[in-house]
Amino acid sequence: MTVRSYAAEDFEDVYRLRRLSFGGPQEVPTTPDDPPGSASALVAQDDTGITGFLRVWNYRQFFGGRAVPMGGVASVSVQPHARGTGVAGRLLAESLVLMREQGQPISTLYPYVIPPYRRYGWEHVGTMQVALVTLSDLAATPRSSVAVRPATRADLDEIHACYLRTASTMDGPLDRTAPGFDMARKLELDVVTVADGPDGLRGYLAAARPDGKRLRAHDLVADDVDTAHALLRQLASWAGTITDASIRLLNPALVDLTVPGGLQRGFEVHDFMTRVVDLPAAVAARGWPALVEAKPFAVDIEVTDQHAPWQAGRWRLIHEEGTVTAEQGGSGAVQLEARALGPWFTGSASSASLRRAGLLSGSHEVAAALDRLTGAPHPVHLGESF
Template identity: 50%
Template structure:
């Protein structure tokens, strides 16, 4: 295992093309060196690259706080080297690599879930797209006053990002889109980037979309700070009725999807689940937001983490709640035993301790584990609106 070097670009592109598909000759922006905000490791055998893993620099919202996260991507092994332990060696190497860089959690979109489960990642959240007939959106309720909309310009990008984060920070699992891995100006390349302007240069909401063919509209973001703005943006999508058949909506905000859209009895939702792993438990606890802690009396829970691939946090800890904060200290009785795979769903709040117990990932008396559920408000859905 070694770090990426710029001279690896050609080999890594061909390795990725074999694994995931793509043209034989890459466009310039397809090369690793052309992409910002990441680090990478490669596996070599006899002087040739046989595996790769890229770690994108992200921050992911949990409890309203943006937690440093390593997003694993481009995990690939050359066909002739598969089955020889290359992939697990790369995952073993990338865990301390992320920890050294302060990436206290890690997420990925798995093509081979069993592989990642052996190293502590577990299914935690969803990346969903819904397909609706355009006329269904045209029939939605209308806002009291239809908002004025206009095409976004470069000057609007900071306010547009602020509107996104005002919503994303309230949805566990969303990325803050504020790290070097993102290029905010790229949104202006889309066919549609329409905003609802607010006062003093703010943005009340926006919709971004592409029309890739004559049959559908591919909507990337629909973000709104309030009901009337959301209804106005949905009405703008409904205005395509008669011009195209379908609207594909990336589900960014559960508020408009669950509470404003009138769904037909039958509709299609495609989901690409993502997995989460806690890389460094004490640091992750310190970085996360804990809104429920402000309503809890001083208390603690003793846990024991079983994690052979991250020995730096394996062992006994005490989670302490005091004055609205949560800390993870060494020691305690280990009354609640957690496997490495349990940490991600617990940290995110996507699974409660009863679920983890039934899955064989937690061993404890229910009363001893109760505080873990109170802290995260588990179980609740976790959502991401970016794939990588």
């Protein structure tokens, strides 16, 4: 078996493999629908033909207020006759090399199965959540003086800027700047409502009614409570014909704190996993807002990572003037398995939790400094699936 880069002539065979794995029309599309530069891909091949496929989306994911280049692993698929023969493992191992070469120091994925990804260093860090709200309950939303109107093409840049103002304050959301994100496609949704402010848009609602029944809010973004109320009342206006609406939670706290009445959190919950691919590059790319006022300090760690050997060994994480760098060396006072790096980097798990899970060992005092770096533990959320 060999693993190589995907080529244009692989399109039909790969489409049939992906359709077999994930469903879709039997008829092969005439052309790929991925924008140029949006993703790279690998195929596994033996004398029977293509036996496996893996795609790496070109994304950027917010951590500490900075968008970190991220490889979004997706569409991992293996021919039925080749399952259990190591095809997926080879693809995952080669994807780590590929992402490092492409300058993607972290990787995130939504797992269909857990064990293979854990074996290669990915670990649970957060969720993508959808809540369900009963529209009649939204009638109690306070009235707002904020005016709303339908969005136009001229609003697209401001819609994105409004999204970024929320997304950049959280850990986990994508910045939606990659070629795979076409803001113009927002206007294809059934409802795109914007709220004007003195310096541009102050919020927007993007929703669709794909099945003619429930309304699905893809984004509900607001800079302030009055705007949130105005947009929630837009949802409430559907109460005469629709019982409830689902809301994809970019900022769960906004919905929790502004929706009156009942809200069913966890209507949909999709766990995602993250892996550090290149430790020094990941540390350099991340923001560290909790450390702006902190005095300089260093944390000595030792990483075990058989699938990304370039980051195995001893590292000193050095904080100085609000920035952190990773330099080779140090005492290795805290030992981290590869699977621990994702939860540590994202801040989703404390050192104590990682220790209990058998992913961290060594000095308790030094390990506590790892939590100081990221402010762990705290929630990590994605606003979309891929």
